[in-house]
Amino acid sequence: MCRNHAPAAWAETKLSDAKYASELAAACEAVTLASKLCQRVQQQLTTSEKADKDDASPVTVADYGAQALVAWVLQRADPSLKLSMVAEEDSADLIAPSGAAMLARITQLINSVLAEEQGAAPLSEQDVVGLIELGGSQGGPQGRHWVLDPIDGTRGFVGMRQYAVCLGMLQDGDVVLGVLGCPNLPQGAVGDDDGGAAAAGKSSSADVGCLFLAHRGAGAYVAPLSSSSSSLRRISVRDESDMGNARFMESYESRHSDHSFTAAVAKQAGVSLPPLRMDSQVKYGLLSRGDAGIFMRFPPPSYREKIWDHAAGCVIVEEAGGKVTDASGARLDFARGRWLDLDGGIIAAPPAVHGAVLAAAQAVRGSKL
Numbered sequence: 001m002c003r004n005h006a007p008a009a010w011a012e013t014k015l016s017d018a019k020y021a022s023e024l025a026a027a028c029e030a031v032t033l034a035s036k037l038c039q040r041v042q043q044q045l046t047t048s049e050k051a052d053k054d055d056a057s058p059v060t061v062a063d064y065g066a067q068a069l070v071a072w073v074l075q076r077a078d079p080s081l082k083l084s085m086v087a088e089e090d091s092a093d094l095i096a097p098s099g100a101a102m103l104a105r106i107t108q109l110i111n112s113v114l115a116e117e118q119g120a121a122p123l124s125e126q127d128v129v130g131l132i133e134l135g136g137s138q139g140g141p142q143g144r145h146w147v148l149d150p151i152d153g154t155r156g157f158v159g160m161r162q163y164a165v166c167l168g169m170l171q172d173g174d175v176v177l178g179v180l181g182c183p184n185l186p187q188g189a190v191g192d193d194d195g196g197a198a199a200a201g202k203s204s205s206a207d208v209g210c211l212f213l214a215h216r217g218a219g220a221y222v223a224p225l226s227s228s229s230s231s232l233r234r235i236s237v238r239d240e241s242d243m244g245n246a247r248f249m250e251s252y253e254s255r256h257s258d259h260s261f262t263a264a265v266a267k268q269a270g271v272s273l274p275p276l277r278m279d280s281q282v283k284y285g286l287l288s289r290g291d292a293g294i295f296m297r298f299p300p301p302s303y304r305e306k307i308w309d310h311a312a313g314c315v316i317v318e319e320a321g322g323k324v325t326d327a328s329g330a331r332l333d334f335a336r337g338r339w340l341d342l343d344g345g346i347i348a349a350p351p352a353v354h355g356a357v358l359a360a361a362q363a364v365r366g367s368k369l
C-alpha cells in the first residue's frame with residue numbers, strides 16, 4: 001500500500017510517520033463514507049427498511065449499505081491484498097427471495113452515495129452482495145483482519161439516538177487501529193447538563209458529528225466528521241480519581257447491560273452522579289475525550305460478546321491512556337475469532353479509577369452469588 005495517502009493534518013501529529021499511516025487513512029475514509037450513507041438513511045427510515053434478526057436485534061438498509069461501502073473503500077485502497085474482514089452483517093437474508101426489495105434499495109442507496117461522494121461507477125446487486133460477504137472472515141491471531149460493526153447501536157439509529165460506524169484493524173492478534181464515526185455526537189464536551197440531550201442524539205448546536213481514531217503507539221485523536229482530514233485533536237482520558245466527580249456510562253438498553261447491577265457497582269465504588277446512558281461505542285469515544293470517567297457493561301450471563309462491538313473503541317481508549325478489562329481484570333483478547341470470550345462484563349476507565357470500579361464490581365458480583 002502506498003504511503004502518501006495520509007491527510008495533511010497528520011503531519012502535525014505522530015501519525016504521518018506511523019507504521020500503519022496509509023491503512024489508517026483508508027479506514028478514516030471508509031468510516032466517513034459509510035457515516036454519510038447512515039446519515040441519509042436515518043432521516044428517511046421506513047419500517048420496510050428494517051428487519052428483526054433471530055436475536056430480535058434490528059438490522060436496516062444502512063447496516064448493510066455501510067458494510068458494503070467500508071469493504072469497497074478498503075478493497076480499493078489495496079486491490080493486491082485479499083481483504084479479510086470480520087463484520088457483523090451477512091448476505092443470507094438479502095439473497096433469499098424475500099430480500100429482493102431490500103437488496104435493490106441498498107444497491108440504489110450505495111450507488112447514490114458513490115456517485116455523489118466519489119464520482120464512482122455504479123455497483124450491481126451482485127457486487128453489493130459480494131462486498132457484504134467479505135465480512136465473513138473468522139479473524140484469529142495471525143495476519144491482518146479488519147473488524148467492522150457497520151452500525152453499532154442499531155436500536156439507537158432506529159430510535160434517532162446515538163450510533164457509531166466502528167472499524168478496527170487486527171494485526172497478528174493486536175488491534176492496532178481503531179476508527180469510530182459518530183454522526184449524532186456533539187463536537188463539544190457532553191457535559192452534565194446536556195448529557196440527556198446528547199444521548200438522545202439531539203443537540204442545539206450545528207457542531208455535530210465526530211470521528212475518533214487511534215493508532216497503537218501514536219495516540220488517540222478526534223476530528224469533526226465532516227472535515228476529518230483538516231483538524232485533528234489529540235485526546236486523553238480524565239485525570240481525576242475523585243469518585244464524587246465521576247460519571248459513568250452504560251448502554252441505553254438495560255437488556256444489553258444490567259442497569260441495576262451497574263447502579264450497585266457505582267454505589268459500592270462511591271460514584272454518586274447519575275449514569276449517562278447511550279447507545280453504541282460512542283461511549284468509548286466519550287471516555288477517551290474525557291467527557292465521562294467510567295464505562296461499564298454487564299450483559300446477561302448467557303450473552304456472548306462479539307469482537308466488532310469493542311475492537312475500535314478499545315484501542316481508542318487505550319491510546320487515550322485508559323484501561324479496558326473484563327470483570328476479572330483481564331485485557332480483552334480480540335484474537336480468538338469472531339467472539340470475544342470474556343469474564344462477566346467490561347470495565348473501562350482511567351487507570352486511577354479502574355481498580356476501584358473493578359473491586360466494586362467483584363464485591364457486588366460476590367454478594368449476588
Ligand SMILES: Nc1ncnc2c1ncn2[C@@H]1O[C@H](COP(=O)(O)O)[C@@H](OP(=O)(O)O)[C@H]1O
Pocket residue numbers: 055057088149151152153154155250251252253255256257278279280281299300303306309
Ligand atoms: N442481549 C444483549 N446483551 C448484550 N448486548 C447485546 C444484546 N443484544 C445485542 N447486543 C449488542 O449490543 C450492541 C449495542 O451496544 P449498546 O448497548 O452499547 O448500544 C449491539 O450492537 P449492534 O447495534 O451493532 O447490533 C449488539 O451487538
Ligand SMILES: [Mg+2]
Pocket residue numbers: 057058059088154
Ligand atoms: Mg446488530
Ligand SMILES: [Mg+2]
Pocket residue numbers: 149151152153308309
Ligand atoms: Mg454492535
Ligand SMILES: [Mg+2]
Pocket residue numbers: 063088149150151152153154
Ligand atoms: Mg451493528
